[in-house]
Amino acid sequence: MKGCLLLLLLLLGTVSALYLEKDVPHLGDLETQADLSQDSEGSGGQEGELALSGEVLESGREEAEDTHDDEGASDPDDLDEDVQCPKEEETVQLPGSPECKSCRYRLVGTPKKFKKAQRVCRKCYRGNLASIHSLKFNLQVQSLATRINEAEVWIGGFIRGWCLWRTYRWTDGSSWNFTYWARWQPTFGRGRCVALSTRGGHWRRAPCKRRLPFICSY
Numbered sequence: 001m002k003g004c005l006l007l008l009l010l011l012l013g014t015v016s017a018l019y020l021e022k023d024v025p026h027l028g029d030l031e032t033q034a035d036l037s038q039d040s041e042g043s044g045g046q047e048g049e050l051a052l053s054g055e056v057l058e059s060g061r062e063e064a065e066d067t068h069d070d071e072g073a074s075d076p077d078d079l080d081e082d083v084q085c086p087k088e089e090e091t092v093q094l095p096g097s098p099e100c101k102s103c104r105y106r107l108v109g110t111p112k113k114f115k116k117a118q119r120v121c122r123k124c125y126r127g128n129l130a131s132i133h134s135l136k137f138n139l140q141v142q143s144l145a146t147r148i149n150e151a152e153v154w155i156g157g158f159i160r161g162w163c164l165w166r167t168y169r170w171t172d173g174s175s176w177n178f179t180y181w182a183r184w185q186p187t188f189g190r191g192r193c194v195a196l197s198t199r200g201g202h203w204r205r206a207p208c209k210r211r212l213p214f215i216c217s218y
Contacts, residue, residue, distance in 0.1 A: 085124035086110055094144045094215075103217055105130055105141070109148050111211035114193040117154050118171050120216070127218025129156030131170035132196075133178045141215060142201035150198060152206065154214035157194030159186070159205065168194075172217065179203065 086108045094105040106125060108117070114129075121127050132138050132155060145153045156171040168176045168186075182202035189205030195212055196203055206212070 083116070083119050083123045085120065092144060092147055094140065105144070106216045106218070107144050107147065107153070107213065108216065109150075109213050111150070111213055112154075113211055114154055114158070114208040114214075117212075117214035117216075118156070121171075121214070121218070125216045125218040127216050128170075128172040129154055130215040130217040131156045131172050131174045132180070133174070135178070135180065138178075138180050138196075138201055141196060142198060144215070145196060145198040145213075148198070148213055150213050152195040152197055152204065152212055154212045155194055155196050155203070156217075157203070158208070159192040159194075 090109050092107040092109070094107065108120065112120065118129050121129050130141065132141060141155070157176075158169055158171065160167050160169060168179075170176065180201060180203050182197065182200070182204050185203065186205050191205045191207035191210070193206055193208040193210075194203050195206040195210075196215075
């Protein structure tokens with residue numbers, strides 16, 4: 001929301017600067033004209049573009065840093081050769097879901113950043129972070145997640161864009177046809193990756209650089 005308001009203020013500032021620039025010849029003051037020209041360049045030129053592309057995000061600096069961390073989050077082939085697969089005792093397996101009875105799901109208890117968690121799912125299990133498409137399966141995942149002493153776990157949802165252009169996606173490319181957001185989420189949340197609460201099963205936005213356990217589907 002803050003980013004949206006900031007964007008509107010920047011746009012209003014740009015319009016005002018352009019209006020003043022048109023009126024400059026009537027002032028007849030060269031120094032004032034130079035000052036207005038400089039202000040106009042600052043609000044509508046390169047600096048304005050940088051503000052829009054790098055800083056005007058929902059949560060300010062944290063959101064900008066998280067956006068950089070999100071680059072490649074949707075790329076399932078972005079593998080890290082140094083990824084070490086979890087030991088069997090560090091994981092818990094869950095059988096297939098109503099949407100995919102042949103699928104298998106594995107809870108990995110070792111906390112990792114979102115992007116690294118996706119790499120583990122790809123390299124170690126030939127899968128992705130889990131996508132959720134029904135309330136029944138969401139409750140299954142929550143039940144699995146309660147076996148570890150953590151408040152949240154990564155699932156495969158992530159966010160692209162901002163404000164009215166925000167879109168939601170799964171790392172496995174499946175349709176975004178079900179949600180189970182906590183109250184006030186995702187509008188007032190921070191971060192561009194999606195975590196599931198082990199207590200209520202609700203989803204929350206979280207910074208992708210946070211280290212959390214995660215659930216792979218394969």
